[in-house]
Amino acid sequence: MSSATTTEASHSPVEGGHGHGQHAPFLAHHFDTPAHQFDSAKLGMWIFIATEILMFGGLFVAYGLFRGQETEMFHQAHERLDKIMGAVNTVVLLFSSLTAALAVRQSQVGDRKGTTRWLIVTLLCACIFLVVKFFEYQHKFHDGLLPGHYFTAHLAQHAHHGHVLPYRAHMFFALYFMMTGLHGVHVLIGMGVLSWALKRNLDGKISSRYFTPIEIGALYWHLVDLVWIYLFPLLYLVG
Amino acid sequence: MSTASSDHTSDHAHAPQTEGHHEEGEVHVHVNSPLFMIAIFAALIVLTVATVAVSYVDLGSANTFVAILVATLKASLVATFFMHLKGDKAIHSIIFIGAFVFLIIFVGLTNDDLATRSAVDVDNGSHRLERTGVVAPGGLQIPAAPAGATTPAAGAAAPAEHH
Numbered sequence: 005m006s007s008a009t010t011t012e013a014s015h016s017p018v019e020g021g022h023g024h025g026q027h028a029p030f031l032a033h034h035f036d037t038p039a040h041q042f043d044s045a046k047l048g049m050w051i052f053i054a055t056e057i058l059m060f061g062g063l064f065v066a067y068g069l070f071r072g073q074e075t076e077m078f079h080q081a082h083e084r085l086d087k088i089m090g091a092v093n094t095v096v097l098l099f100s101s102l103t104a105a106l107a108v109r110q111s112q113v114g115d116r117k118g119t120t121r122w123l124i125v126t127l128l129c130a131c132i133f134l135v136v137k138f139f140e141y142q143h144k145f146h147d148g149l150l151p152g153h154y155f156t157a158h159l160a161q162h163a164h165h166g167h168v169l170p171y172r173a174h175m176f177f178a179l180y181f182m183m184t185g186l187h188g189v190h191v192l193i194g195m196g197v198l199s200w201a202l203k204r205n206l207d208g209k210i211s212s213r214y215f216t217p218i219e220i221g222a223l224y225w226h227l228v229d230l231v232w233i234y235l236f237p238l239l240y241l242v243g
Numbered sequence: 244m245s246t247a248s249s250d251h252t253s254d255h256a257h258a259p260q261t262e263g264h265h266e267e268g269e270v271h272v273h274v275n276s277p278l279f280m281i282a283i284f285a286a287l288i289v290l291t292v293a294t295v296a297v298s299y300v301d302l303g304s305a306n307t308f309v310a311i312l313v314a315t316l317k318a319s320l321v322a323t324f325f326m327h328l329k330g331d332k333a334i335h336s337i338i339f340i341g342a343f344v345f346l347i348i349f350v351g352l353t354n355d356d357l358a359t360r361s362a363v364d365v366d367n368g369s370h371r372l373e374r375t376g377v378v379a380p381g382g383l384q385i386p387a388a389p390a391g392a393t394t395p396a397a398g399a400a401a402p403a404e405h406h
Binding site for chain 1: 287291311321332357
């Protein structure tokens with residue numbers, strides 16, 4: 005993302021290379037034109053998105069592998085997740101993707117207030133997502149549905165003669181916490197990126213000629229949404 | 244220098260160039276109309292409701308297939324319209340799809356590995372392919388005493404000492 009940062013430095017004496025005597029304040033010196041700068045930032049962001057897909061991909065492959073070996077266990081363990089909370093969070097994230105896209109749109113047409121409004125709505129959605137996630141995690145902790153040797157759900161089950169989860173159910177919860185946890189970290193980072201974009205907008209650095217921070221921040225946010233689009237059905241719905 | 248502009252006719256609204264910046268090298272983009280974006284959002288919600296509804300119906304292994312199919316549809320909508328891959332430079336789509344191509348290679352080779360090596364199971368000393376019973380390379384050495392029939396695929400009942 006750093007390629008998107010503006011060099012605020014006033015025209016230095018060594019400036020040259022581009023023919024325009026005066027160039028826009030947002031144009032960094034190592035770019036020929038605003039379009040060149042914009043394209044470079046987006047190219048870098050897309051390559052970063054590809055690496056993110058591959059990082060989450062490793063976890064998805066682990067999920068597929070263990071699920072293939074322990075299909076029945078996965079199915080029984082996934083019933084301990086709250087479908088409704090997961091669905092609510094899905095709707096919240098999809099809506100936040102819409103508002104992030106609207107923020108980009110408003111910045112493209114030079115509507116600074118609109119950009120601010122939609123960025124704030126996006127950040128609020130991120131907060132709602134994390135609050136719902138907090139309650140989900142709290143419930144899992146309470147029931148001892150945790151990874152590896154922290155898994156204590158079977159003890160409580162025996163005590164209450166409840167339904168006993170199958171052997172190795174802790175594996176499911178290891179994947180659940182790794183996948184939703186890494187995604188949760190991305191939500192937090194996304195909130196940081198969007199807050200930074202919001203600040204630049206409030207500082208008056210964003211215009212219809214330069215909206216790269218909004219565009220790049222929103223791309224990151226959409227990635228967070230994309231990952232959840234796969235996490236939700238695989239963990240909550242089919243197990 | 245080509246830019247991120249596009250010239251489809253579907254959606255409109257005005258790119259910055261209509262505001263008087265006609266200079267070479269300015270950022271030109273395709274601006275979607277808010278209504279169009281809300282329509283995409285509505286489609287995403289419909290698909291979400293559908294996938295949740297289907298999860299209550301037992302379709303056997305088809306449940307997983309439907310879930311992944313719907314998720315892929317939703318992801319495509321987000322990438323195409325919210326992330327502006329439509330009308331964007333082709334290289335961005337190539338990079339994005341390329342990531343999935345490598346993911347498929349990852350999944351494929353992992354599956355191939357699992358399917359063609361014997362199960363490594365300490366409890367059963369299995370050294371055979373679970374599907375065919377043929378002795379497979381890798382895995383543990385079979386102890387001198389014949390280790391009974393080929394055994395329990397994973398997920399079967401649990402040895403007690405683990406609880």
